[in-house]
Amino acid sequence: MSAIDKAKNAAEDVSGKAKEAFGKVTGDKSTEREGKTDQTKSSLKDAGENVKDAFKN
Incomplete structure (x- = not known):
């Protein structure tokens, strides 16, 4: 990676994380969900890159 x-x-x-926190503070469930989705995408990308790195070695 x-x-x-x-x-x-x-x-x-x-x-x-910032979007999720902002959504919680303002009571905006849509923004909160969007923040959680962004975090999940980031985690999946990290996992995918780690798999690629494992196969390169």
């Missing part, structure tokens, strides 16, 4: 990919995934995760 390249450093750029790691940074992008980390940024997406942080953004998702």
Whole structure:
């Protein structure tokens, strides 16, 4: 996994956490769900990259 990919995934995760928190504070369930979805996408991308890295070695 390249450093750029790691940074992008980390940024997406942080953004998702912020959206989720904002949604909770404002009572906006849609924004809260969107944040959780962003976090899930980030985790899946990390997992996919880890699998690719495992097969390269």
